[in-house]
Amino acid sequence: VTTWNTREAPPAHFMIKIESFSVLEKYGIKKYETKEFVAGDYKWRLIFKFNGKDSDYISANLAMADTSLPTNWEVNALFNVFLFNQISGNYLSSTGRTLCFRPTKSEWGISKFISRKVLSDPSNGYIIDDSCVFGAEVFVVKTEAVIERVLLMNVNTYYNHALEISGFSQLPQRWVSEEFDAGGEKWKILLYPKENAEGCGSHVSIYLYYLGTERVQTCFTICMKNQFDDKQTRRYFFSYWFSASSSSWGRPVYIDLATISDPNKGFIVKDCCLLNIQINVKAVARVS
Template sequence: MGNYLCLKPATKDEVTTLNTREAPPAHFMIKIESFSVLEKYGIKKYETKEFVATITSGCLNLYRRLIFKFNGKDSDYISVNLAMADTTSLPTNWEVNALFSVFIFNQISGNYLSSTGRTLCFQATKSEWGISKLISRKVLSDPSNGYIIDDRCVFGAEVFVVKREAAIERVLLTNVNTYYNHALEILGFSQLPQRWVSEEFDAGGQKWKILLYPKGNAEGTGSHFSASSSSWGRPVYIDLATINDPNKGFIVKYCCLLNIEINVKAVAHVS
């Protein structure tokens, strides 16, 4: 497999950011009864049964299990790890990136406290990742918070495999620096429609055309003559009174001469 950046979770000392949502977790839920027994007998961790997080291309089922640690390195916090349950069917040097979120059910409000999704990189050499500080034991154990009621609590998880199918765009910028001068003779100017389009012309390896709005465009409508290209222009170019004044010399015998200067600096080639 080729080399590429492997995203990993936050540092072990970072407290997880938690959000609230109404929808339950999509992939797994576990209800722990007699939660106090864990602390009473010094049970340090609990591993859930396997569950299917998602199905990747090729109809390969990826099984996971959650590992709850109640008396880990930092005993003031509950930690939750996600582990690959069975990797025997995966190819040598396998690698799976998954977006992992943990949920805690609030039995008072009826919604869920959820961790911000983290992209974890599972490999043959590291098949288990997790959140070392999901929630403090003090907050979790306080009955007024609603997470443990009658010595019962509910956790959940969502695991989405991040497929490496991102669209890739390649951009090559070519230095052109081409100057182009184009003259337009516009006959019957006073009879032009609201929007007039010139014939196409080449400049810097690109095709261009000029758009004229004899009666104005956008904020210049009714008061200014406007000139624009298909992507850039001037809605207020010159006021109508000035361009139509015969003493100014812009329109002579119903003919207007428009000179266009284009300086193409660079061209982007996208593939």
């Protein structure tokens, strides 16, 4: 049974008004094919079946009517059927279906479009003065999809990178580590020692920065060692897909400036900060 939506706007591509609707049943007319109409640069027609396989329902089909198509043609189209409610002034619309039309299957439709009982009940507003109005929208789906091929390489390598950053109080606003290798990929550490990367002067920011071009799934932990008490060491865990367009990930509010600047807290000792980056490269996606 068709799932319906309701809207005020009429169908965009085709409408048909059937007058003397009762004549169809009176004379046992089982099928009616509409004239051709154009949608999406193709010719179509609607086919209504009034006494089909499911005789308690009226079926509504869409058929390709274009005869100038090349051999082995294929057209994908989103198809909606409409029925006008002459009391409310609204249109019932079937839930759109994307259908594939080809030489071996040039007609698709809805076998249980609407029940004869519901359609024929005057209080429902679909048949007034023995006439009713149907409609259709056909939106051709252009084959312009971007195709991505991915080869997932199971790397699953671990790497531990230790950094001893001296002269911490003299670092520039943005400090970049030397390049290092992990999991067959190249990385750097980005550190904002005086304010976070968003420009707020309350926290230090730390990021792992990827220098490659592939997509790399990585789990990593950034540790700032507490040189007085290892239990107070700051550790943050991350999981991220790195790529050329998403090359850095970390924590913009890693540690507040008041804490890291306090010589009694143990994060900066003799103007030296100790970082440890634990990297687990899970997989590399080779995209083509």
